[in-house]
Amino acid sequence: xxxxxxxxxxxxxxxxxxxxxxxxxxxxxxxxxxxxxxxxxxxxxxxxxxxxxxxxxxxxxxxxxxxxxxxxxxxxxxxxxxxxxxxxxxxxxxxxxxxxxxxxxxxxxxxxxxxxxxxxxxxxxxxxxxxxxxxxxxxxxxxxxxxxxxxxxxxxxxxxxxx
Amino acid sequence: xxxxxxxxxxxxxxxxxxxxxxxxxxxxxxxxxxxxxxxxxxxxxxxxxxxxxxxxxxxxxxxxxxxxxxxxxxxxxxxxxxxxxxxxxxxxxxxxxxxxxxxxxxxxxxxxxxxxxxxxxxxxxxxxxxxxxxxxxxxxxxxxxxxxxxxxxxxxxxxxxxxxxxxxxxxxxxxxxxxxxxxxxxxxxxxxxxxxxxxxxxxxxxxxxxxxxxx
Amino acid sequence: xxxxxxxxxxxxxxxxxxxxxxxxxxxxxxxxxxxxxxxxxxxxxxxxxxxxxxxxxxxxxxxxxxxxxxxxxxxxxxxxxxxxxxxxxxxxxxxxxxxxxxxxxxxxxxxxxx
Numbered sequence: 001x002x003x004x005x006x007x008x009x010x011x012x013x014x015x016x017x018x019x020x021x022x023x024x025x026x027x028x029x030x031x032x033x034x035x036x037x038x039x040x041x042x043x044x045x046x047x048x049x050x051x052x053x054x055x056x057x058x059x060x061x062x063x064x065x066x067x068x069x070x071x072x073x074x075x076x077x078x079x080x081x082x083x084x085x086x087x088x089x090x091x092x093x094x095x096x097x098x099x100x101x102x103x104x105x106x107x108x109x110x111x112x113x114x115x116x117x118x119x120x121x122x123x124x125x126x127x128x129x130x131x132x133x134x135x136x137x138x139x140x141x142x143x144x145x146x147x148x149x150x151x152x153x154x155x156x157x158x159x160x161x162x163x
Numbered sequence: 164x165x166x167x168x169x170x171x172x173x174x175x176x177x178x179x180x181x182x183x184x185x186x187x188x189x190x191x192x193x194x195x196x197x198x199x200x201x202x203x204x205x206x207x208x209x210x211x212x213x214x215x216x217x218x219x220x221x222x223x224x225x226x227x228x229x230x231x232x233x234x235x236x237x238x239x240x241x242x243x244x245x246x247x248x249x250x251x252x253x254x255x256x257x258x259x260x261x262x263x264x265x266x267x268x269x270x271x272x273x274x275x276x277x278x279x280x281x282x283x284x285x286x287x288x289x290x291x292x293x294x295x296x297x298x299x300x301x302x303x304x305x306x307x308x309x310x311x312x313x314x315x316x317x318x319x320x321x322x323x324x325x326x327x328x329x330x331x332x333x334x335x336x337x338x339x340x341x342x343x344x345x346x347x348x349x350x351x352x353x354x355x356x357x358x359x360x361x362x363x364x365x366x367x368x369x370x371x372x373x374x375x376x377x378x
Numbered sequence: 379x380x381x382x383x384x385x386x387x388x389x390x391x392x393x394x395x396x397x398x399x400x401x402x403x404x405x406x407x408x409x410x411x412x413x414x415x416x417x418x419x420x421x422x423x424x425x426x427x428x429x430x431x432x433x434x435x436x437x438x439x440x441x442x443x444x445x446x447x448x449x450x451x452x453x454x455x456x457x458x459x460x461x462x463x464x465x466x467x468x469x470x471x472x473x474x475x476x477x478x479x480x481x482x483x484x485x486x487x488x489x490x491x492x
Contacts, residue, residue, distance in 0.1 A: 009224075012398045019402075071444050078451075108454040111401060112447055115459055118399040120440035123433075184411060187461060191413040193485030194468060195420060197477060203429055209419035212426065216397055216418075217407050 007138040008122040014049045015114040018042055026103045034094050050076055051146035061121055075113045077154030082106040224255045226360035230353045233344045267341045273325055274340050275367035277302045278332035305329055317368040340367040348374050414460040421467050430470050438466035
């Protein structure tokens with residue numbers, strides 16, 4: 001009996017896809033093009049992913065990984081703010097140099113955050129929840145979509161920019 | 164992290180980053196020399212490990228589909244008839260609306276798949292798209308002159324009596340290739356067969372590894 | 379025919395799980411410098427040999443990254459993923475008694491002068 005896709009791989013793949021969209025967007029910037037559809041794909045996937053984590057994954061992991069989850073939620077806030085900054089900038093103006101900086105800033109935040117999740121939380125979900133519950137979590141995560149009006153709970157647009 | 168993990172061991176204190184490249188290089192060299200001297204590792208071992216991960220053997224899910232098709236003729240039939248459904252049998256199928264088609268290589272026909280965007284890649288079975296896959300130059304050269312491109316870019320020589328079909332993936336239909344089973348693998352387990360399947364062989368720009376690569 | 383060895387994850391599974399955790403750019407593993415490749419190679423080779431456990435290594439890496447992140451908000455451009463691997467690997471090897479602190483120190487001094 002061969003293994004199947006797990007909640008761990010599902011979430012990690014989401015990270016890689018989001019990173020992929022941003023890398024493509026940045027590569028197009030280097031060609032002098034602002035490809036908004038690429039950014040929209042990144043935005044949609046990132047938003048959905050953060051929703052799924054906050055609503056479905058973190059609550060299941062919280063009791064065992066209290067400190068880490070708290071840090072990850074905080075990280076979500078910074079990521080959300082950096083992402084909002086990028087989306088609004090891309091729609092407002094087309095200064096390639098500035099957009100590149102904002103894209104890289106977001107990508108760096110994501111890289112650190114993803115490392116913590118990919119190496120820290122995700123691989124432990126299967127053990128933490130057991131095969132049945134993690135399969136169920138996978139099912140609910142794969143069909144979940146963020147409501148139109150959902151915003152990240154940790155965001156704080158009034159925080160002074162650290163990027 | 165959970166305290167329970169660190170019973171008897173203090174939590175790590177972060178180093179003062181950034182360390183310079185020189186320092187990192189020196190520390191790595193020092194550690195490596197020490198471990199080799201003490202017989203824990205050899206430099207061959209280190210290099211071999213890196214190349215395994217760099218070649219991305221797997222990508223796991225796709226490799227399993229191929230290995231299953233190699234050992235189970237009924238599964239192979241189902242795979243060729245409806246790849247999305249057959250992959251779902253193995254629990255594979257990440258995103259919604261993903262429609263996959265599997266193309267079988269035979270002694271007379273070889274398939275190669277291309278596309279220009281990350282999004283046309285069959286994520287669930289092949290994991291991440293390689294860098295070169297996205298370049299428009301790759302696509303146009305492959306379409307214009309597949310044999311030459313395969314030979315020059317990928318070191319793959321295809322005999323003249325074998326047909327080469329180039330397929331263009333789209334967001335609607337994502338293709339992947341079922342490579343031919345390497346010879347001398349009759350006695351291998353399904354798991355070992357999966358280790359021979361490379362991402363490039365499932366795109367059509369390479370062959371699976373030979374059984375000798377398992378030792 | 380597939381043989382199962384109890385519930386132990388297969389070698390393929392272990393490798394795939396590790397592979398899924400690694401940073402990639404367009405599907406390719408990202409190594410920005412030769413030392414990163416070596417750190418990665420050493421760590422995984424030691425895991426495969428059973429000298430250390432990958433789980434223990436990754437927990438230390440994550441704890442180190444988290445602590446660093448908290449202390450370095452706004453300095454994200456200084457993040458070097460494999461530097462945390464190197465640090466955590468050294469610590470783990472010291473903790474496990476595989477290496478002695480004095481040996482590491484001597485080694486570092488010797489290689490610094492290269």
